[in-house]
Every structure is written in C-alpha cells, then in structure tokens.
Amino acid sequence: MGPLENVLQKEGIAENLRFMVIEVVKQVENTRKVLETMDPKIIESVTARDDYIDNLKSVIENKCYSAINRSGPRNPRSVDILRASITVSTNLERIGDFAVNIVGQSEYLKDKDFIQRFDLPKFFDAVLTALNQVFTAMIRQDMSQAFKICRSEFTLDFLYKIQFDRILNELRSGKETENLITSHLILRYLERMGDSLLNIGEAIIFAALGEKFKIRQYEALRETLAKSGVEVPISEVEFHSIWGTRSGCRIGLVTDRSRSQKEDTGCDVEGGGERVEKASGVLFKEGNRKKLLQEMENINRWESILPGLPPKVLAHQEDGSQASMLIEYLSGCTFQDVVLTAEAEIIENALFLLEQTLLSVWEHTITMAPIKAGFIKQMESRLDDVLRLYPNFEWATKTIGSMKIVSFDDMLKQARDIENELESPYSVFIHGDFNINNIVYDHEAQRIHFIDLHRSKLADPLQDISVFVVSNYRLPIFDLYSRARLNRVAKRIYHFSKDFGVEHGDTTFDARLALGLARSFITSTRFELNMHFAKDMFLRGVYFLEKLLDHKGRPWDEFVLSEDALVY
Incomplete structure (x- = not known):
C-alpha cells in the first residue's frame, strides 16, 4: 500500500x-x-x-x-x-x-x-x-x-x-x-x-x-525527455516548480526520484545560504512557441558571444502554438540570493565577476551607431495594466493658484518629445530582462550565467541597467541591513556602466537612464499589491519624469542624476 x-x-x-x-x-x-x-x-x-x-x-x-x-x-x-x-x-x-x-x-x-x-x-x-x-x-x-x-x-x-x-x-x-x-x-x-x-x-x-500539470505540459515533458535521451520513466520523474515567471511559461526542475539525494545547491556560499534538497537534473520549460524559439535563438547567440554564459539547450520540441525544451540546470544561485545572504567578501567577488562579464559582452558586441531605447513607448504599452490595478495613479491637469500641474498624460507626451532628442551613441547585445534573479552566480566555478533570455537583442545598454537597478529597489525587503546591501549593488552597477559610457562618448547617459528608470518604476507597480510600496515606486518614476521636464531646453549632457534617487 x-x-x-x-x-x-x-x-x-x-x-x-x-x-x-x-x-x-x-x-x-x-x-x-x-x-x-x-x-x-x-x-x-x-x-x-x-x-x-x-x-x-x-x-x-x-x-x-x-x-x-x-x-x-x-x-x-x-x-x-x-x-x-x-x-x-x-x-x-x-x-x-x-x-x-x-x-x-x-x-x-x-x-x-x-x-x-x-x-x-x-x-x-x-x-x-x-x-x-x-x-x-x-x-x-x-x-x-x-x-x-x-x-x-x-x-x-x-x-x-x-x-x-x-x-x-x-x-x-x-x-x-x-x-x-x-x-x-x-x-x-x-x-x-x-x-x-x-x-x-x-x-x-x-x-x-x-505538481499541477496540464495534459499538454505532461505530454511535452514526456516527449521532450524522450528526445533528449534522458532515460527516466515518467512515473519516476519528480518536477519542482522554480523561478516564478510572469511570462506564462512553465519552468521546473526535473529529477529522477530514484536518484534524489541531499546535496549542496551551490547557494551555501561561505555560510551565506541554506542547504536544500536537490537532485541532479534538467530544467523543463514549456510555453508560447514564439517566445521559446526566440529564447533558443538567443541562447545560441549568447553562446557564440561568451561560451558558458547561457545554459545549454538539451532538447526541444514544437506542438502548434506551444513549444517545450530541456535546459541545462546551472550550478550556483541567483544574484539576489548572493546579495541578501552571502558574506561581504562573496558579494564583492560576485559583483566583480558580473562587471567583468558585462564588460566582456559589451566590448565584444558594441556597434558604434546611434540607437533609441523607446522607454516611453514601452511604458505606454504597459500602462493599461498599471491603471487597472491602481486607477488613482492617473491624474488630470490641476491648478494651485498661479501654478499649473500638467496631467499624467501630458507629462508622458512631453517625455516622449524629450526621448526623441536623446539617443545612445552605441548599442550592445543586452539581456533584455536583467532582473537580479535572472543572473546566476557559481561560486565554485567562479562564473556568471544569464537565464530567461527570450528578450535579448542589440539595444541601448541602459535598458538592462535600469531594469537591474529597479529589480533591487522593488524587492519587498525593508530591514536596513539588507537594504544597504541592495543599495550598494545598485549604485555599483550604475557607476560601472556610466564609466563605460564615458569611455565611449556617451554624453546623455544620466538623461536616458532617468527615462529607463521612470519606465521600470512605473510599470513595476502592476505586479505590486502593497499599495503603499506601489505608490512609492510610481512616484519615484514620476520624480524622474519631472526632473527631465524641468531640464528641458538646456543641454542634455548637463543633466545630472542623483544616485540617491536610485535606491530605497
């Protein structure tokens, strides 16, 4: 029994x-x-x-x-x-x-x-x-x-x-x-x-x-395992959902339950994490065919840029509008876990490796041709979801005495005009969703890996930097010790990327980053149900837009971003 x-x-x-x-x-x-x-x-x-x-x-x-x-x-x-x-x-x-x-x-x-x-x-x-x-x-x-x-x-x-x-x-x-x-x-x-x-x-x-499986996901797992040559009966498969995603893809660790054992995940860096139950296995990803095929193409591109940076695709299959693939399970832990749990020496080492990885990628892929990021267009495409959750975030034009406060819609129109004046003098191959939990740090191998790569493309690197900064900010962690760690990481990557920009003739770095931060702060509120924290992020985004509007008419190379505005 x-x-x-x-x-x-x-x-x-x-x-x-x-x-x-x-x-x-x-x-x-x-x-x-x-x-x-x-x-x-x-x-x-x-x-x-x-x-x-x-x-x-x-x-x-x-x-x-x-x-x-x-x-x-x-x-x-x-x-x-x-x-x-x-x-x-x-x-x-x-x-x-x-x-x-x-x-x-x-x-x-x-x-x-x-x-x-x-x-x-x-x-x-x-x-x-x-x-x-x-x-x-x-x-x-x-x-x-x-x-x-x-x-x-x-x-x-x-x-x-x-x-x-x-x-x-x-x-x-x-x-x-x-x-x-x-x-x-x-x-x-x-x-x-x-x-x-x-x-x-x-x-x-x-x-x-x-684990909850739709029958198409079960079939996709079974068939993709068969294609990969992994000889594990489906009845012996254990599936552990990991890395929650808002993209609609199902992601999980597939293991052979007959071989499961307790071993170090790689996140126990110098006492900086917890040991958890894990078995050697592969990642299974199932979802929209277009997104997964794009991710496979980008994984191959990343592999050609910096071998070992992305996970390897072990097998894939397509079925109508859906697709699935088995991906190498990477050793290590997310950069978020490192920042929040590791000792200071480990964090410093991980930051150094991340900077060196970015530097290598940017220098290898840089194209000296002007490019616009399109931050305001990205923001507008997501605003409907923000305002469904928080309709009070939108305001009409107001007057207080002789002072006029433009509506949120007018503010976006003016910001769009400003963005038309700004462009990066170069483009690089970016991650596309450079959240702190889409970076994997392998302490033992001294390597950085990137995951969730379906949005990778040639673009303004500030697309990634703005997302990275806000992904630190929006973590619902409020104790001073953890916040100090997150803030230090955000500022460090800001200065690193700005130094790279200066070396390559980027004179509008701060102005474009302000647009990127406004975009990421405002659109991130659609995932935040804590109204007070969501309002804080929204107003932080509005603050960056107001700073840009106040500077309009003056040279953009004179725009200076306060680094304290980057952190909580």
Missing part, C-alpha cells in the same frame, strides 16, 4: 470516493438508457440520485479539508493527494449534474428516436471507459490510466465536432429545428463530461508528481 492509498484509506476518503465513482457511473449508464427507452422510472431514478452524489462530494471535501488542516506543512505529499481528491470529487459531481441535464433535455425531443442518429454509443463508451478507471488510477497513482482518462476529453471533442457540423448542416434545411437544437444541447453536455474527465486526469497526475 503506497503513501497515496495510505492517506485516503486512513481518512476514510477512499471508501467514499469508490461509492461516488460507482454512483456517477450508474448515473451515466441510466442516462444512456433514458435516451434509448425514455422510461419514466429511469428518469425519476436519475433525478433522485443527484442529491446522493452531492452528499458524497461534501463528505469527501470535509474529510479532505480536515486532514489537510491536521497535516499542515509537515506532510506536503499528503496535502497534494488530498487536494487532488477534492478536484476529482468536484468533477465527478459535475459529470453527475451533466447526466441530470441530459435527462431534462430529453423531454424536449418531439421524436424520441431522433437523437439516436448522432452516434450516442461512442460518446457514452468514451465517458464510461474513463470513469471506470478513475478510482484505480487515483488509489494507485497510475500515470498510464490518468493519461487515458485525459485522452478521453480529446476523443469526446472529436466526436462532438463531427456531430456539431452535421447538426449545423441539417439546420440549414429548416426542418426538425427543435429536435436538432435539443440534440445539440444533449451532445454538448456529453462533450462537457470530457472537460471534467480531463480535470480528473490532471488531478491524478498532480497527485502522482506533486
């Missing part, structure tokens, strides 16, 4: 789940009989049994929530299993409801045999075959059965599409309209049973792997 069966048996959930599956199967079978015979006794039975299924769902939910409350953080695997059980019972109850809805619709058929022309046996066979696997798949964490349950949704979608097209065609004749519309509603409920079965299958996969 495995851990999954243990917790379900111990809490009395397995028994109730078995009864629930039996009842839902019976409901679907009786619904099939209703459509074949229109027997009023069977119709009454289907309607009457609905409350019993609802009660079973409530019992399972109550038992699961009670067990979760007792388990807490001490037993995360049991909590995963109990959460999956709630999802399974919820979707079983929905299938029961769809059965009742079908029986209700059957009363509107004027010709009781009319519905039989739409291949009903195939629909019911697909639903019942999947339902009969649910209990065993859940108890045994059977990935193969879970996968078959998920596939039933695709089968039902395919069957529904065929009959839907047929009904549309027949509706054009103007005959049997009521029967056709009622038949469509019945078939639609059968198709929706497939959606619930998909949810059930994915919940069982979650119970088995400990």
Whole structure:
C-alpha cells in the first residue's frame, strides 16, 4: 500500500470516493438508457440520485479539508493527494449534474428516436471507459490510466465536432429545428463530461508528481525527455516548480526520484545560504512557441558571444502554438540570493565577476551607431495594466493658484518629445530582462550565467541597467541591513556602466537612464499589491519624469542624476 492509498484509506476518503465513482457511473449508464427507452422510472431514478452524489462530494471535501488542516506543512505529499481528491470529487459531481441535464433535455425531443442518429454509443463508451478507471488510477497513482482518462476529453471533442457540423448542416434545411437544437444541447453536455474527465486526469497526475500539470505540459515533458535521451520513466520523474515567471511559461526542475539525494545547491556560499534538497537534473520549460524559439535563438547567440554564459539547450520540441525544451540546470544561485545572504567578501567577488562579464559582452558586441531605447513607448504599452490595478495613479491637469500641474498624460507626451532628442551613441547585445534573479552566480566555478533570455537583442545598454537597478529597489525587503546591501549593488552597477559610457562618448547617459528608470518604476507597480510600496515606486518614476521636464531646453549632457534617487 503506497503513501497515496495510505492517506485516503486512513481518512476514510477512499471508501467514499469508490461509492461516488460507482454512483456517477450508474448515473451515466441510466442516462444512456433514458435516451434509448425514455422510461419514466429511469428518469425519476436519475433525478433522485443527484442529491446522493452531492452528499458524497461534501463528505469527501470535509474529510479532505480536515486532514489537510491536521497535516499542515509537515506532510506536503499528503496535502497534494488530498487536494487532488477534492478536484476529482468536484468533477465527478459535475459529470453527475451533466447526466441530470441530459435527462431534462430529453423531454424536449418531439421524436424520441431522433437523437439516436448522432452516434450516442461512442460518446457514452468514451465517458464510461474513463470513469471506470478513475478510482484505480487515483488509489494507485497510475500515470498510464490518468493519461487515458485525459485522452478521453480529446476523443469526446472529436466526436462532438463531427456531430456539431452535421447538426449545423441539417439546420440549414429548416426542418426538425427543435429536435436538432435539443440534440445539440444533449451532445454538448456529453462533450462537457470530457472537460471534467480531463480535470480528473490532471488531478491524478498532480497527485502522482506533486505538481499541477496540464495534459499538454505532461505530454511535452514526456516527449521532450524522450528526445533528449534522458532515460527516466515518467512515473519516476519528480518536477519542482522554480523561478516564478510572469511570462506564462512553465519552468521546473526535473529529477529522477530514484536518484534524489541531499546535496549542496551551490547557494551555501561561505555560510551565506541554506542547504536544500536537490537532485541532479534538467530544467523543463514549456510555453508560447514564439517566445521559446526566440529564447533558443538567443541562447545560441549568447553562446557564440561568451561560451558558458547561457545554459545549454538539451532538447526541444514544437506542438502548434506551444513549444517545450530541456535546459541545462546551472550550478550556483541567483544574484539576489548572493546579495541578501552571502558574506561581504562573496558579494564583492560576485559583483566583480558580473562587471567583468558585462564588460566582456559589451566590448565584444558594441556597434558604434546611434540607437533609441523607446522607454516611453514601452511604458505606454504597459500602462493599461498599471491603471487597472491602481486607477488613482492617473491624474488630470490641476491648478494651485498661479501654478499649473500638467496631467499624467501630458507629462508622458512631453517625455516622449524629450526621448526623441536623446539617443545612445552605441548599442550592445543586452539581456533584455536583467532582473537580479535572472543572473546566476557559481561560486565554485567562479562564473556568471544569464537565464530567461527570450528578450535579448542589440539595444541601448541602459535598458538592462535600469531594469537591474529597479529589480533591487522593488524587492519587498525593508530591514536596513539588507537594504544597504541592495543599495550598494545598485549604485555599483550604475557607476560601472556610466564609466563605460564615458569611455565611449556617451554624453546623455544620466538623461536616458532617468527615462529607463521612470519606465521600470512605473510599470513595476502592476505586479505590486502593497499599495503603499506601489505608490512609492510610481512616484519615484514620476520624480524622474519631472526632473527631465524641468531640464528641458538646456543641454542634455548637463543633466545630472542623483544616485540617491536610485535606491530605497
């Protein structure tokens, strides 16, 4: 008896789940009989049994929530299993409801045999075959059965599409309209049973792997692992979500659970971090095809610029609008972890390596041709999301006595005019999303790595520098000791990049950086739910815009940025 069966048996959930599956199967079978015979006794039975299924769902939910409350953080695997059980019972109850809805619709058929022309046996066979696997798949964490349950949704979608097209065609004749519309509603409920079965299958996969997976993500992982030559049965795969992303991509560490062991992650630099459980593995990334292909192209470009700087792509595959890839798992820890947890000597070393890495990349890729960053355009493209969260950030033109305060919209228009006067005298190949947690520091190998590279391109380097500075600022950490560390890092990279600019004839560095900082401070508020901190960042961005507007009409090489404005 495995851990999954243990917790379900111990809490009395397995028994109730078995009864629930039996009842839902019976409901679907009786619904099939209703459509074949229109027997009023069977119709009454289907309607009457609905409350019993609802009660079973409530019992399972109550038992699961009670067990979760007792388990807490001490037993995360049991909590995963109990959460999956709630999802399974919820979707079983929905299938029961769809059965009742079908029986209700059957009363509107004027010709009781009319519905039989739409291949009903195939629909019911697909639903019942999947339902009969649910209990065993859940108890045994059977990935193969879970996968078959998920596939039933695709089968039902395919069957529904065929009959839907047929009904549309027949509706054009103007005959049997009521029967056709009622038949469509019945078939639609059968198709929706497939959606619930998909949810059930994915919940069982979650119970088995400990991570929420859409079936397309599961298939992508399985196929990409096969392409890479990694010989790990999917049932032995452990998946740990890491590095939260707002891009929509699924990212996680894939390991072989049979080889898992405790070892140093590389973040325990001179006592500066915590040891965590880790196994040798690879990173799996799945998401938008265009973004992932762009990232692969950029990884190859980075590798040609500075070998070893990006992770290696071990395998990839494409499937319609989605794609997935396996990436080398880099040793070390994020630059953010170093700054917040390492000793001063380690931070100094990491900063030196980062500066030398940037210097090498910039000198290797520099192109002495003027380029505009387009910071205001970037800001405007994200403003809608900012104002949805904080509509009070936008203000109209105001007057206080003889003093006029321009509206936020007018301020942006003037800033756009200013940006048209400013350009970098050179471009370099930039990271594109140079957040402090997109830089990996390997203390043992004395190397810097870049990750999350789908936005890399030739551009004004201040695009990266402004993002880096604000990524330090916007961390919700307010103790003076940690803040002093973050502030020192931000100022250090500011001076480093400004020195590089001076050496290469950049006379408008501070003015352009002010635009970049305004852009990053203002747009970062769309991810910050602490209203006071979000307002602080927004006003900091407005401050940079006001400084630029006040300087308008004077030479931009005379604009000076106060470094204290860069830090919290």
